[in-house]
Amino acid sequence: MDFPTVLVVDFGAQYAQLIARRIREAGVYSEIVPSDVPAKEIIAREPAAIVLSGGPSSVYAEDAPQIDPALFEGGVPAFGICYGFQAMAQSLGGTVARTGDREYGGTPLTVTTAGRLFGSLPVEQSVWMSHGDAVSAPPPGFTVTATSTGAPVAAFEDVDRRLAGVQFHPEVRHTSHGQTVLEHFLFDIAGLEPTWTMANVVDEQVERIRAQVGEGRALCALSGGVDSAVAAALVQRAIGDRLTCVHVDHGLMREGETEQIERDFVAVTGVDLRVVDARERFLSALAGTADPEEKRKTIGREFIRVFEQAALDVVGDAKEHGESVDFLVQGTLYPDVVESGGGTGTANIKSHHNVGGLPEDLTFTLVEPLRTLFKDEVREVGLQLGLPESMVWRQPFPGPGLGIRIVGEVTQERLDVLRRADAIVRAELSAAGLDREIWQCPVVLLADVRSVGVQGDGRTYGHPVVLRPVSSEDAMTADWTRLPYDLLARVSTRITNEVPEVNRVVLDVTSKPPGTIEWE
Ligand SMILES: Nc1ncnc2c1ncn2[C@@H]1O[C@H](COP(=O)(O)OP(=O)(O)OP(=O)(O)O)[C@@H](O)[C@H]1O
Ligand SMILES: O=c1[nH]c(=O)c2[nH+]cn([C@@H]3O[C@H](COP(=O)(O)O)[C@@H](O)[C@H]3O)c2[nH]1
Ligand SMILES: NC(=O)CC[C@H](N)C(=O)O
Numbered sequence: 001m002d003f004p005t006v007l008v009v010d011f012g013a014q015y016a017q018l019i020a021r022r023i024r025e026a027g028v029y030s031e032i033v034p035s036d037v038p039a040k041e042i043i044a045r046e047p048a049a050i051v052l053s054g055g056p057s058s059v060y061a062e063d064a065p066q067i068d069p070a071l072f073e074g075g076v077p078a079f080g081i082c083y084g085f086q087a088m089a090q091s092l093g094g095t096v097a098r099t100g101d102r103e104y105g106g107t108p109l110t111v112t113t114a115g116r117l118f119g120s121l122p123v124e125q126s127v128w129m130s131h132g133d134a135v136s137a138p139p140p141g142f143t144v145t146a147t148s149t150g151a152p153v154a155a156f157e158d159v160d161r162r163l164a165g166v167q168f169h170p171e172v173r174h175t176s177h178g179q180t181v182l183e184h185f186l187f188d189i190a191g192l193e194p195t196w197t198m199a200n201v202v203d204e205q206v207e208r209i210r211a212q213v214g215e216g217r218a219l220c221a222l223s224g225g226v227d228s229a230v231a232a233a234l235v236q237r238a239i240g241d242r243l244t245c246v247h248v249d250h251g252l253m254r255e256g257e258t259e260q261i262e263r264d265f266v267a268v269t270g271v272d273l274r275v276v277d278a279r280e281r282f283l284s285a286l287a288g289t290a291d292p293e294e295k296r297k298t299i300g301r302e303f304i305r306v307f308e309q310a311a312l313d314v315v316g317d318a319k320e321h322g323e324s325v326d327f328l329v330q331g332t333l334y335p336d337v338v339e340s341g342g343g344t345g346t347a348n349i350k351s352h353h354n355v356g357g358l359p360e361d362l363t364f365t366l367v368e369p370l371r372t373l374f375k376d377e378v379r380e381v382g383l384q385l386g387l388p389e390s391m392v393w394r395q396p397f398p399g400p401g402l403g404i405r406i407v408g409e410v411t412q413e414r415l416d417v418l419r420r421a422d423a424i425v426r427a428e429l430s431a432a433g434l435d436r437e438i439w440q441c442p443v444v445l446l447a448d449v450r451s452v453g454v455q456g457d458g459r460t461y462g463h464p465v466v467l468r469p470v471s472s473e474d475a476m477t478a479d480w481t482r483l484p485y486d487l488l489a490r491v492s493t494r495i496t497n498e499v500p501e502v503n504r505v506v507l508d509v510t511s512k513p514p515g516t517i518e519w520e
């Protein structure tokens with residue numbers, strides 16, 4: 001590993017990547033490893049420190065994932081969180097039991113000994129808890145430094161061995177001093193220095209891409225969105241003109257989008273860009289499909305078929321001399337992976353076309369330099385690479401496009417209706433200066449729902465569209481955005497006047513969770 005790296009051992013936590021991300025925010029590089037990787041292998045990677053994540057099991061249950069005590073014998077500093085804290089306690093000779101006092105959500109914590117973890121932080125603080133078990137006795141050699149009603153041992157440390165842990169979740173924003181506690185572990189117990197920045201990601205990824213691709217050629221799936229633009233810029237820096245970008249016009253793009261990508265992306269990057277018109281291909285593949293997962297898988301498969309053809313076209317006649325394009329670059333981010341069920345023991349929420357929607361017979365080797373990052377980190381990398389703000393701050397638009405915003409079967413007519421409504425929403429949000437305020441605002445056509453209206457003294461029987469404005473930091477959680485009423489009124493009037501098929505505009509006021517951002 002090129003930078004001092006903190007490995008987060010994932011026991012099936014909801015927040016493993018959040019922990020890694022908070023460590024990176026503190027200026028130390030971090031990656032995740034599943035908890036079934038043997039201690040020997042973890043130590044062999046020479047981590048600068050280890051963080052043990054939370055998890056759904058109880059450490060005393062028979063099949064609970066355990067910690068090999070060898071992990072603590074190599075002298076690597078370690079920090080346990082929740083399950084990781086309990087597992088650490090148990091493996092070093094402490095005890096863990098079901099307390100009866102579960103704690104979920106915001107919980108008062110009392111610091112009993114300042115020590116290194118809490119330093120000069122307030123004695124009374126609010127932390128975010130989520131546990132039913134608790135450490136009942138610390139292992140020998142540890143000092144208990146905090147307590148709460150449901151967790152008599154809520155934090156402990158053994159500074160000499162550079163080991164510490166907390167029952168609460170320092171990685172979530174609801175823990176008021178969480179980031180500071182994490183930093184106290186990193187800097188004051190593990191003795192690390194905050195030397196890592198997003199600029200390092202650029203250098204490191206360029207190196208990795210060179211090592212992976214060697215003298216080969218790569219295609220980059222370029223959507224016009226932030227993630228693939230940043231991925232393309234990284235790969236271009238690594239392998240220069242052995243990269244060809246391919247943008248697929250699958251007919252599910254928004255108004256004017258493909259033309260804009262063709263014009264703007266090439267102007268900024270000078271990259272070799274090919275635009276493939278695959279509108280008919282996608283439309284006929286999607287015919288008759290209303291099930292969201294089936295749509296996603298169909299779209300994922302068709303994307304790959306188009307890239308395979310493009311790969312043959314790129315090498316052209318050189319194919320006879322054994323030339324080929326073996327690598328496919330995608331702007332996959334961590335949330336795409338985790339929602340597709342790609343974390344350790346995490347559920348499949350929806351198959352993102354570029355992860356869970358990939359066909360089984362994929363022959364490309366994937367190059368995904370952003371796979372462990374969140375969107376705001378990717379934006380930072382984009383700025384480091386010198387991409388313009390207009391590109392870096394674009395709102396996300398899902399690869400399956402309008403295909404997953406038509407609830408029901410996707411047809412040409414329905415796409416045209418949705419495209420017109422969507423263009424109005426985007427124009428009004430931009431005119432109101434809200435593009436940077438909101439994360440994105442899907443417009444969803446309820447194609448199989450009809451409702452009665454009255455327009456020009458006549459009866460209409462049209463379709464509703466749903467506005468889904470959301471605010472988010474990283475798409476893992478989101479809240480619905482409180483848009484001004486007059487803006488909503490303007491949007492509603494324009495859509496119902498200008499799009500005859502739509503006679504009703506409704507607002508989605510669901511956060512994520514429980515709703516996801518997209519409807520399908
Ligand atoms: N129309 C398209 N043509 C080619 N590749 C695409 C297209 N749409 C999506 N992709 C590929 O799928 C990946 C995932 O799509 P996704 O929408 O998550 O990312 P993005 O479009 O790059 O960024 P953003 O999240 O900002 O929209 C993209 O990074 C890109 O590699
Ligand atoms: O490239 C993508 N391929 C997909 O299959 C996909 N599904 C959702 N999204 C985008 O991901 C973010 C989270 O969306 P959800 O809350 O709907 O899962 C939001 O920003 C969505 O727009 C996708 N992006
Ligand atoms: N969030 C967690 O890591 C929970 C740990 C353990 N399952 C408990 O209930 O205490």
Ligand SMILES: [Mg+2]
Pocket residue numbers: 223225226396397398399
């Ligand atoms: Mg996109």
